[in-house]
Amino acid sequence: MQVELRVIGLVAAALAVAALIAFISTPVVKNLAYKVGAVDVPKDNRRMHKHPIPRLGGLAIFLGFILSVLIFLPLDEPLRGMLLGAVIIVVLGIFDDIYALPAKPKFLIQIAASLIAVLMGNKITILSNPNVFSDNPIWELGWLSIPVSVIWIVAITNAVNLIDGLDGLACGVSTISALTMLVIALCVSDPTVAILMAALSGACIGFLPYNLNPAKIFMGDTGATFLGFIMATASIDGLFKFYNVISFAVPFLMLGLPIFDTCSAIVRRVSHGQSPMTADRSHIHHKLIDMGFSQKQAVAVLYIISAILGLSAVVLTTSGEVRAMMFLMALCAAGAVGWRIYLNSKLHHDHHDHQESVSHGNEPFFGEEGKSEK
Numbered sequence: 001m002q003v004e005l006r007v008i009g010l011v012a013a014a015l016a017v018a019a020l021i022a023f024i025s026t027p028v029v030k031n032l033a034y035k036v037g038a039v040d041v042p043k044d045n046r047r048m049h050k051h052p053i054p055r056l057g058g059l060a061i062f063l064g065f066i067l068s069v070l071i072f073l074p075l076d077e078p079l080r081g082m083l084l085g086a087v088i089i090v091v092l093g094i095f096d097d098i099y100a101l102p103a104k105p106k107f108l109i110q111i112a113a114s115l116i117a118v119l120m121g122n123k124i125t126i127l128s129n130p131n132v133f134s135d136n137p138i139w140e141l142g143w144l145s146i147p148v149s150v151i152w153i154v155a156i157t158n159a160v161n162l163i164d165g166l167d168g169l170a171c172g173v174s175t176i177s178a179l180t181m182l183v184i185a186l187c188v189s190d191p192t193v194a195i196l197m198a199a200l201s202g203a204c205i206g207f208l209p210y211n212l213n214p215a216k217i218f219m220g221d222t223g224a225t226f227l228g229f230i231m232a233t234a235s236i237d238g239l240f241k242f243y244n245v246i247s248f249a250v251p252f253l254m255l256g257l258p259i260f261d262t263c264s265a266i267v268r269r270v271s272h273g274q275s276p277m278t279a280d281r282s283h284i285h286h287k288l289i290d291m292g293f294s295q296k297q298a299v300a301v302l303y304i305i306s307a308i309l310g311l312s313a314v315v316l317t318t319s320g321e322v323r324a325m326m327f328l329m330a331l332c333a334a335g336a337v338g339w340r341i342y343l344n345s346k347l348h349h350d351h352h353d354h355q356e357s358v359s360h361g362n363e364p365f366f367g368e369e370g371k372s373e374k
Contacts, residue, residue: 180313
């Protein structure tokens with residue numbers, strides 16, 4: 001019990017220190033971003049903001065995380081590998097936020113950073129067999145552990161970056177995912193991963209007040225790729241090492257939103273004959289905006305989805321597969337009912353506004369397509 005209380009105390013302290021450092025350093029990073037030219041200018045319809053906003057805010061998240069980790073965790077070889085890879089990712093992100101680097105060189109450097117982390121001990125050596133009817137409960141990867149681990153880290157690194165399209169979205173979703181992994185690590189008595197995730201979620205929480213709509217600063221690629229890299233690497237140490245089906249499902253539930261958005265983006269682009277790296281305006285958050293949601297509403301919806309997936313991952317870890325499936329189905333049903341109520345109320349509101357417009361003689365004579373521009 002004393003050990004558990006000590007771990008919880010360290011977790012709370014790591015979270016608080018990271019949050020405080022990130023909160024204090026964000027205004028400094030904001031001024032730095034203006035000086036070095038790391039400013040996001042809205043130049044296409046993918047961007048939701050209307051005026052230039054500094055990016056590079058991920059540097060404040062990184063500072064909060066790294067200082068908290070150095071204070072509260074001993075540096076064994078896997079942790080050194082993770083931090084060394086993270087430094088490379090952050091330096092790459094800084095240059096990308098300033099100079100907008102091409103996709104292929106960034107991709108190669110991400111592979112190199114991931115390879116460093118993997119070769120220093122952060123690798124998936126076994127996978128639980130998703131076939132519950134098989135006699136063999138696990139797959140031993142052998143030499144495949146290195147490419148599989150690198151692919152996982154690079155994929156999640158870019159998945160988090162892809163959802164960074166609305167104020168506070170990627171930072172908030174990463175916070176929820178990190179807190180989910182924190183709770184799971186406490187449940188399975190893994191203090192190292194718990195403190196790591198406390199530092200990460202704390203750094204995000206400290207940065208979030210500056211990043212929520214209307215955002216004063218973006219975290220940029222510096223922050224989004226860093227968050228993805230750390231969560232992917234930590235999930236290898238904290239989630240893939242169990243010998244049952246839980247270890248196969250939990251990481252995909254915890255990071256479900258960025259994984260789904262990335263997979264749908266790749267399928268969509270390839271089906272249209274485009275490169276998977278081609279930017280477009282068809283991500284989940286764009287679709288919510290096009291449906292009539294405000295930025296704040298769209299972000300809130302995606303926070304709720306992430307929280308549902310995170311809670312399901314926690315239930316799966318602590319209570320087993322059947323209860324987790326029942327929990328997820330119940331929440332999905334509740335979400336579907338809530339969605340239907342929202343659409344009905346929106347339809348009623350739009351119809352009411354239309355009737356008022358007609359009664360006041362404001363109905364356009366030519367309709368939308370026929371009206372002339374002044």
